[in-house]
Structure formats: C-alpha cells, structure tokens
Amino acid sequence: MEKNYRLLVINPGSTSTKIAVYDNERQFFEKILRHPVEEIGKYETIYHQLDFREKVILDTLNQEGIDLDDFDAIAARGGNMKPVEGGTYRINEQMIKDLRKGVMGHHASNLAGIIAYGIAKKLGIPAFVVDPVIVDELDELARFSGLPEIRRKAKDHPLNQRAAARRAAAQLGGEYREFNFLVAHMGGGISVGVHKRGRIVDVNNVLDGDGPFSPERAGGLPVGDLIDLCYSGKYTREEMRRKITGGGGLVAYLGTNDGREVTARIKNGDRYAELVYRAMAYQVSKEIAAGAAVLMGDVDAIVLTGGLAHDQMLVEWISERVSFIAGVMVFPGEFEMAALAEGALRVLRGVEREKIYI
Secondary structure (H helix, E strand, C coil): CCCCCCCEEEEEECCCEEEEECCCCCEEEEEEEEEHHHHHHHCCHHHHHHHHHHHHHHHHHHCCCCHHHCEEEEEECCCCCCCCCCEEECCCCCHHHHHHHHCCCCCCCCHHHHHHHHHHHHHCCEEECCCCCCEEECCCHHCCCCCCCCCCCCCHHHHHHHHHHHHHHHCCCCHHCCCEEEEEECCEEEHHHEECCEEEEECCCCCCCCCCCCEEECCCCHHHHHEEEECCCCCCCCHHHHHHECCCCCCHHHHHCCCHHHHHHHCCCCCCHHHHHHHHHHHHHHHHHHHHCCCCCCCEEEEEEHHHHHHCCHHHHHHHHHHHCEEEEEEECHHHHHHHHHHHHHHHCCCCCCCCCC
C-alpha cells in the first residue's frame, strides 16, 4: 500500500495567504486567509508581517482541528531568491537569508519559504519550495537583448506553467520531459514559455515589461516612445513602474483588469472593448508563434492556462491564429496549490531528487 503523506501548503499574496492540506494528491482543506489593507498597512515592510501571518496560519489550522504533528512536510511558494533551474528545493539557511534580503526583489511570496521553514523546524520535518518565481533555464541565445548592459531574465509563472504542461503531458500519454510545449499563462500578467523536453528555455519577462500586454501590464513597448515618456517630466520613476506593471494593458485602455467585465461590455455592443481585447489575443498569438520558431516548429501542443483561459471567446481568438502550429489544449485556472503539493510528493516518494539551494 502506498504511504500516505500529509502536506501543508503555503502560498502568500499581497493581501491574502492561501493555505491547504493534502493527503497525498487529495486536497481535503483549503482556505484563503484575507488580510485587510488596514491590517497589512500597520507593517513597515513585508518582513514585519512574518509573525502575524504565521500566527493566522497556525490559528486557522487549530480552529479546524488539524494537528500539526500529523504533517510529513511543508511545501511553499518560492520567492525572489537567486535564479535557479526548475524543481523542488529543500529550504535551507542560505535560501532564508536570500529571501529576507530579497536578492531578486521584495514580494509577499518571499514570506512563504521563511514561514514554512520556521514551522517545519519546530516540527522536525522538511520544508520545500517548488518551481519558484525566479526559475531561470533560458538558453544562452535567449538572454541577448541588443545591448550588452542588459541581459534578458526569466520572470514569469513557472509553477503554473509547468503544472499545466504536466497535465497536458499526462493527457498525451507521456511524461512532461518527453514533450515540447508552448505554454501561455494568462492572468493579471501573461507569460508565454517555451518548454523543451522539461526545461523552460525561453519566456517573456512578464514583470518588467516584455511580451504581450495583459489585463494590468503594458508588455513590450516601442522603446523610443517609452524613453520620451520617461523623460517627459510627467512621471516619476516609480510612477512609470506602476504605469507599466499594474496600470498598463486593459487597465490603461478600459479602466479594468477584469476579463469578465470586458467580455460583458463586448456582449453589450462595446466595439472599442472588443478591439482592445482582440489586440491582446493578437499579441498573445504572436508570442506563441515566436516560441514555435525557438522550437523550429517541433511543437507537440500549445497549452493555454490561467484565469483568462476560462474565457471561451478569448481562447477561440487565440486558437484560430495558432492552431496551424499544433493542437491547442486548455487548462483554465491556476494549479499552484496542487503543483506545490505534487512537487514535494515527487521528492518524498523518490521520483525526483530534491535540489540543494546554494
């Protein structure tokens, strides 16, 4: 009989913390712990929230009658540590040091590994991060930008991209590492990854302004015009950052980052909303087609995932442009919690070796 592993999964966001409990692959508890802005606002930095967030997690588990001593491991979302290849990493002191320092940036996801490590240490069990946000497996050719001072980086959605790709591989009757996929994660930001035999060898930097525009990000922009805007005197450096990430895309054109609202406007006859939404689908399609060139046309499937993949209209607009490349497989929504649990399970079962963060 297969051993049963009980796992705690921790995934913090800016104003919430998702937690879940798994018995092997079966999730039997999940809760989104909301943190009101006025509560979070009391803390000077995200790191000052650590004790508060850990207490909320432990109090919730206690209220649900979930015994901490029953856990075999903890799986946490990976934050902005040093770039690493994909996989499942045991959390260690060096990782904690880099997460606290925010060597690749400060984000609520940095708290996940720190909280998990603290709880796991008290319980005497391992804690892991799986496919952290800074997974960087780019081929050397993909790093060139056109200026020696700037190297392209991978900042995207590796956890959910890989989770969707694994599901696609299973449907095709094989293992993830046996296929070539083009995976588009479509959420608040849109990333299109080139998955070549289990590695993400090229992907747009969704955080810093690359690739298609999305519900709240500007994507790649004409550089000359962007320089002019930066030096126009109208915006500070931070205002330009917010304009590109958070205030771009659908937000800039239509005043909303909600694809459902845009779809409703289109159904009510808003032709401009349709034009903008079609333009977004057009840019996603171009990014997917560019990925096909990286793979020299050897594409087993195109995978669409993320919240916007629930929108049948958007999926159809993209599919009609790219289906000549390969079949389109759709896995709507996000699989982050399950992907974190599955990554830890692969290590606990000996299917994969845990990776060491240095």
